[in-house]
Amino acid sequence: MSQPEQRTYLDLVKTCDNYPHIDISQLPYSHDDQTALYQLLLPDDSRPHGFMLPSIVQKMPWTSNFTITHDPSGPRSVRVLDSSNGADTASAINAALKEVIQAASDSKVFGNLIRSNPEDYKVLGADYDGKPVQLLRAAAGLFGICCRGAHMTVYTRTPAGEIKIWVPRRSRQLKTWPGKLDTTVAGGIRAEESPFECILHEADEEASLPEELVRKHAKSVGAVTYVAESAVGSGGELGLVVPDVLYLYDLEVGPDIAPKPQDDEVEEFYLMTVAEVKEALLRDEFKTNCASAMIDFFVRHGILTDDNEPDFLEIVTRLHRSLPVPTRPL
Amino acid sequence: MSQPEQRTYLDLVKTCDNYPHIDISQLPYSHDDQTALYQLLLPDDSRPHGFMLPSIVQKMPWTSNFTITHDPSGPRSVRVLDSSNGADTASAINAALKEVIQAASDSKVFGNLIRSNPEDYKVLGADYDGKPVQLLRAAAGLFGICCRGAHMTVYTRTPAGEIKIWVPRRSRQLKTWPGKLDTTVAGGIRAEESPFECILHEADEEASLPEELVRKHAKSVGAVTYVAESAVGSGGELGLVVPDVLYLYDLEVGPDIAPKPQDDEVEEFYLMTVAEVKEALLRDEFKTNCASAMIDFFVRHGILTDDNEPDFLEIVTRLHRSLPVPTRPL
Numbered sequence: 001m002s003q004p005e006q007r008t009y010l011d012l013v014k015t016c017d018n019y020p021h022i023d024i025s026q027l028p029y030s031h032d033d034q035t036a037l038y039q040l041l042l043p044d045d046s047r048p049h050g051f052m053l054p055s056i057v058q059k060m061p062w063t064s065n066f067t068i069t070h071d072p073s074g075p076r077s078v079r080v081l082d083s084s085n086g087a088d089t090a091s092a093i094n095a096a097l098k099e100v101i102q103a104a105s106d107s108k109v110f111g112n113l114i115r116s117n118p119e120d121y122k123v124l125g126a127d128y129d130g131k132p133v134q135l136l137r138a139a140a141g142l143f144g145i146c147c148r149g150a151h152m153t154v155y156t157r158t159p160a161g162e163i164k165i166w167v168p169r170r171s172r173q174l175k176t177w178p179g180k181l182d183t184t185v186a187g188g189i190r191a192e193e194s195p196f197e198c199i200l201h202e203a204d205e206e207a208s209l210p211e212e213l214v215r216k217h218a219k220s221v222g223a224v225t226y227v228a229e230s231a232v233g234s235g236g237e238l239g240l241v242v243p244d245v246l247y248l249y250d251l252e253v254g255p256d257i258a259p260k261p262q263d264d265e266v267e268e269f270y271l272m273t274v275a276e277v278k279e280a281l282l283r284d285e286f287k288t289n290c291a292s293a294m295i296d297f298f299v300r301h302g303i304l305t306d307d308n309e310p311d312f313l314e315i316v317t318r319l320h321r322s323l324p325v326p327t328r329p330l
Numbered sequence: 331m332s333q334p335e336q337r338t339y340l341d342l343v344k345t346c347d348n349y350p351h352i353d354i355s356q357l358p359y360s361h362d363d364q365t366a367l368y369q370l371l372l373p374d375d376s377r378p379h380g381f382m383l384p385s386i387v388q389k390m391p392w393t394s395n396f397t398i399t400h401d402p403s404g405p406r407s408v409r410v411l412d413s414s415n416g417a418d419t420a421s422a423i424n425a426a427l428k429e430v431i432q433a434a435s436d437s438k439v440f441g442n443l444i445r446s447n448p449e450d451y452k453v454l455g456a457d458y459d460g461k462p463v464q465l466l467r468a469a470a471g472l473f474g475i476c477c478r479g480a481h482m483t484v485y486t487r488t489p490a491g492e493i494k495i496w497v498p499r500r501s502r503q504l505k506t507w508p509g510k511l512d513t514t515v516a517g518g519i520r521a522e523e524s525p526f527e528c529i530l531h532e533a534d535e536e537a538s539l540p541e542e543l544v545r546k547h548a549k550s551v552g553a554v555t556y557v558a559e560s561a562v563g564s565g566g567e568l569g570l571v572v573p574d575v576l577y578l579y580d581l582e583v584g585p586d587i588a589p590k591p592q593d594d595e596v597e598e599f600y601l602m603t604v605a606e607v608k609e610a611l612l613r614d615e616f617k618t619n620c621a622s623a624m625i626d627f628f629v630r631h632g633i634l635t636d637d638n639e640p641d642f643l644e645i646v647t648r649l650h651r652s653l654p655v656p657t658r659p660l
Contacts, residue, residue, distance in 0.1 A: 021652075023353075194637055196636075196637060220629075220632040220635040220636070220637075221632065222629045222630060222646055223636075223643060223646045225643065225646070225647055245643060247636055299550075299552045300552060301551075302550040302551065305526075306525050306550070306577055307524055307526060307550075310658045313553060313555065313657040313658075314658070316553045316555070316650055317650045317651065317652045317653065318652070319650070320646055320647045320649070321652075322647045322651075323643065327641075327642075328640045328643075328644070
């Protein structure tokens with residue numbers, strides 16, 4: 001068996017943030033029928049909330065709640081109409097999205113919608129009178145909206161002060177990234193919850209960590225942002241524009257605390273030295289976006305520095321890509 | 331006296347990173363004679379290391395060691411030639427830069443070169459056989475190269491665990507940013523030193539912190555990157571493209587350690603609560619780039635979070651702008 005080639009930290013960050021570094025919001029103006037993206041537009045809002053591939057727009061069973069503008073000379077767009085007459089715009093949008101996604105699922109036109117997780121994702125930067133716009137998590141990539149995850153790294157210190165990190169191995173039965181190493185606690189953020197609420201329930205479900213401990217000691221430490229192009233292995237359509245944000249948390253625990261698998265997502269937790277985590281990263285053993293979260297941990301904890309990493313500055317900027325969609329409501 | 335308007339954290343970050351968010355490397359291709367920038371090119375290297383204004387290129391007393399390409403239809407450029415015949419390229423480049431900067435200083439064509447600090451800045455991402463390319467710090471903006479600073483935030487914790495931060499007030503006698511609040515320890519990185527070496531000598535010179543303490547406990551925690559447009563107050567030419575990186579360090583100290591002014595740059599150190607620092611930031615009392623360094627500290631320490639700051643994601647990405655110049659040698 002041949003050894004996989006040794007990678008660099010920057011390689012790992014680029015594998016996660018792998019959508020070309022172009023101005024995506026200008027792409028819809030491209031005059032190429034095959035590639036010109038459609039902007040996803042919401043009522044009374046000129047800002048694109050997602051970017052859809054022409055092949056997806058063509059196959060989606062649109063209803064009368066949507067206006068599709070195909071004109072390739074201007075910005076192409078999919079606009080959700082407000083059928084509420086101003087009564088409850090968010091609910092009207094959400095119902096329109098649910099209907100079209102259900103129809104697409106029923107007609108089996110997109111494989112990943114079938115028997116998918118019933119959770120919704122929120123459309124970042126979009127709400128109406130405080131009510132979020134949301135759609136089925138498995139359809140987020142089809143609409144090109146920003147996905148949101150929360151990742152918490154749980155670590156401890158040896159008596160000598162060395163950091164050791166709790167690293168789970170994903171179950172080999174999972175459809176996505178089976179057997180890969182993961183962030184200690186991580187999950188997609190449901191439409192109705194905040195990043196920290198996501199951490200609280202995932203810490204319990206995935207790692208059996210008591211809510212009181214997490215609530216008291218977990219620390220918000222920033223975010224990693226990137227834009228991925230969906231590829232084989234993601235379980236869905238290829239070539240989608242997938243903006244993503246991972247809200248990051250650190251939790252330092254004493255030697256008496258050990259995460260334990262509770263649901264069927266984690267096979268086992270390892271307590272790894274920094275050297276062991278480095279080797280596993282560079283051997284490509286981590287799930288792609290968990291590698292970026294761990295590299296950000298390394299930067300924040302003085303493990304990767306300008307003195308020991310020639311790509312330090314490019315890593316730091318690349319982990320925080322400007323997102324092509326709005327991040328706060330109008 | 332009218333109160334200054336209350337600002338937001340994002341306002342502060344944007345004031346620091348205030349060069350338009352366009353692809354600067356494409357600017358030289360603009361067909362506008364007045365604004366088309368010149369790329370600064372080095373021998374055997376096609377990557378632009380800086381961007382110069384036409385007005386600066388016109389006034390600089392170029393020597394035969396430079397080739398200036400004015401053709402506005404292609405990329406305009408200032409290329410430094412290698413007069414060493416391959417013997418010691420870095421020294422030849424540095425001598426050529428020194429000669430032209432000295433001539434500009436002698437002829438008083440650029441005000442800020444007169445009686446300037448004699449330190450050199452290194453050209454980030456440029457060395458020849460391990461020897462850095464460098465030029466006079468006061469001329470860095472004229473050539474549009476990336477400036478490099480190192481900032482260390484020194485903080486302590488109260489018995490209840492609350493963070494308190496050591497904040498210096500700059501001397502009212504300084505030419506730049508007199509009387510403004512600053513990062514505990516901060517300075518421009520000399521050509522011959524690493525970011526951490528800069529912190530070590532600045533911690534001694536500016537804050538009387540012992541080298542042993544800093545060497546043992548200071549932690550590299552990332553970097554803030556931005557591109558500024560030089561403005562009134564910077565003490566030099568206006569409208570320059572100034573890419574900048576601040577390498578960031580944290581130093582947690584006990585209650586027995588207190589920084590003390592040693593050179594004439596600091597008037598006084600205050601031990602401020604987080605609430606006091608917040609107020610001072612939003613009242614615009616901090617030097618512009620020190621505000622960004624402090625906001626990054628707030629993000630890393632869970633003080634600014636997605637739960638309490640609507641601009642959280644835009645702040646996080648905006649503090650880490652992709653730099654328009656190479657960050658590592660060929």
